Amino acid sequence: MTQSPAKYDVIAIGNAIVDVIARADDAFLATHALTKGGMQLVDAEMAELLYSEMGAAVEISGGSAANTLAGLAAFGKSCAFIGQVRDDQLGQVFAHDIRALGIDFDTPVRTAEPPTARCLIMVTPDAQRTMNTFLGASQFLPAQALDKDMIQAAQILYLEGYLWDPEEPRAAMRTAIAYAKEAGRKVAFTLSADFVIARHRADFLAMIEEGLIDILFSNDDEIRALTELDDFEAAVAAIAPKVPVLVCTCGENGAIAIVDGVRSETPAAVVERIVDTTGAGDLFAAGFLTGYVDGLSVEDSLKLGAIAAAEVISHYGARPEEDLKLLRVKKLG
Incomplete structure (x- = not known):
């Protein structure tokens, strides 16, 4: 089929979360039995307790896929987001923040409980972040909330693995994949976390085998978890032939793409x-996808990813503060 011109570079589906970020010491983590550097899901009661005892905090719209779109928008890419919020104060905060970045966000708000999701992030002096996530309304994204025309108007549909856990948004993302494939668009998927892989490994491997994923994002731990292989190179070798684009980040050791x-x-x-x-x-x-849609070499796309990641870890929060377009020119030419 002949593809129609794309209105968006990337449209993403993910958790619509407000991040609450504060400094904390190891004693605070121990007092609340929090695993340093980890991410755990919490209920509404625990979320309220942690929020009440956190220090002065920065509050900003977050969520993994939404953060990636924020980076893409900062690079000048055209983006849209699909995610579920409640008609409450944090829902308004999320919507305002993401639209202020120039990202289209038109998902109908939820009028029933639970409230809008939030992630309480404690950052220790060694820069490790301990995340405590109350998923709230984000777990109730229905397939009926999807705009088929919007999905089919994007070059790439980007899906957040975290949102694969609850049944309703999982069904919505399967529908979105079908829409994207019908229009001949690319589907990108990020594995998100080991605990997600542990619960949905069979699903993820089936999608890979069926050719539904065109671009797979992982880190070194996640690719090992997906394949159940201890050796990183063996894990990469097991997955790379099955996806057109495999991107693996390796922390301080950089990143690879096959x-x-x-x-x-x-x-x-x-x-x-x-x-x-x-x-x-x-x-x-965000950096890699920017290079990908702009037709850069794989090497330069990886470099752009590394540039964007380096910028965001140099300050608090998961959204860029420097001008990424200027950084791109400065560091890539």
């Missing part, structure tokens, strides 16, 4: 001081 069987690598970008690692993977995906 595109149609050809491997490219980049070192991690130099960071003067690491402040907060929240959103590093999300912004790496």
Whole structure:
């Protein structure tokens, strides 16, 4: 079929979350039995308790896929977001923040409980972030909320693995994949976390085998979890032939991409001081996808990912603060 011109570079489906970020010491984590550097799901009661005992905080719209779109928009890409919020104060905060970035967001709000999702992030002096997520309304995204025309008007549909957990948005994302494939568009998927893979490994592997994923984002731990192989290179070798584009980040060791069987690598970008690692993977995906839709080489796309990740870990929060378009020119030319 002949593709119609794309209105959007990327449309993403993900958790619509407001991030609440505050400094904390190891004693605070121990007092509340929080696993340092981890991410756990909490109920409304625990979310309220942690929020009441956190120090002074920065509150900003978040969520993994939404963070990636924020990076893409900062690079000048045209984006849209699909995610569920409640008609409450945090829902309004989320909608205002994401639209202020120039990202289209028109998902109808939910009028029933639970409230809008929030992620309580404690950042320790060593820049490790401990995330406590109350998923709230984001878990109730129905397929009926999808705009088929909007999905089919994007070059790439980007899906957040975290949202695969609840049944309703999982069904919505399957519908979105069908819409994108019908229009001949690309589907990108981020594995998100080991605990998500543990619950949905069979689903993810089936989608890969069926050719539904064109671009797969992972980190070194996640690719091992997906394949149940301890050796990173063996894990990469098991998945790479099954997806057109595989991107794996490896923390301070940089990142690799295997595109149609050809491997490219980049070192991690130099960071003067690491402040907060929240959103590093999300912004790496933003940089790589920017290069991808702009037709850059795989090597330069990886470098752009590393540049974006380095920027976001140099300050608190998962959204870029510097002008990414200027950084791109400065560091890539």
